[in-house]
Amino acid sequence: RRMKKIVSPHREKVREILGQEKLEKFELFNDRIISEVGRMEYLVSTVLDLAKPAVLNIQKCNLSALLAETVEKLRITHHDRAVFTLKLDDHLAGVNLMIDGCRLQTCIDDLADNALGASATRIFIGTKLSKARCVITIIDNGNGIDQKDVEDIFVLFMTKNKPNGTGLGLPSVRHIIKGHNGEIIVRSSEVGRTIFEISLPVPNPTQK
Secondary structure, three states, X not given: OHHHHHHHHHHHHHHXXXXXXXHHHHHHHHHHHHHHHHHHHHHHHHHHHHOOOOOOOOEEEEHHHHHHHHHHHHHHHOOOOOEEEEEOOHHHOOOEEEEOHHHHHHHHHHHHHHHXXXXXXXXXXXXXXXXXXXXXEXXXXXXXXXXXXXXXXXXXXXXXXXXXXXXXXXHHHHHHHHHOOOEEEEEEEEOOEEEEEEEEEXXXXXXX
């Protein structure tokens, strides 16, 4: 980064010294170094965050409205890749949860990205009120997860069939869900069907 800052104002002089071909190679390799350093910074920052309790901005939030907004954004962004179906439990229509809506949206986005990365063309998102818990279910018809890998799916740096994956996505999702005193489980009993279930506490099912 320092080299780029020093060279940029004197690019023409550097070109005279190195020649066009060597200057282009220098700039190419220098940009690659900057890009990889940025990737390393992200990895280190994420790992450090996972070692600490999740920092959440907890506020009263209507989960049904939040998921409707999230799914609409997914439909717009990935309209050419998958069909998104949303089914909300009517009992949750007026129920407010104490959650970090932004971070929860990020979790849903990450799970959808995982499904799309596994060649899913249909993604279902639904909710269910069960006693003092709200369950968010995400089902996709992607390639599925081998049974031997299911137990390790939330392990840090564990990635399967993703050459460019970091193995941080699902551990981050679980970290955020646990920060909400929630739980996340995964089931993939057959090819073409993977189910994630996020369970969150409901302080008062009748709270408006």
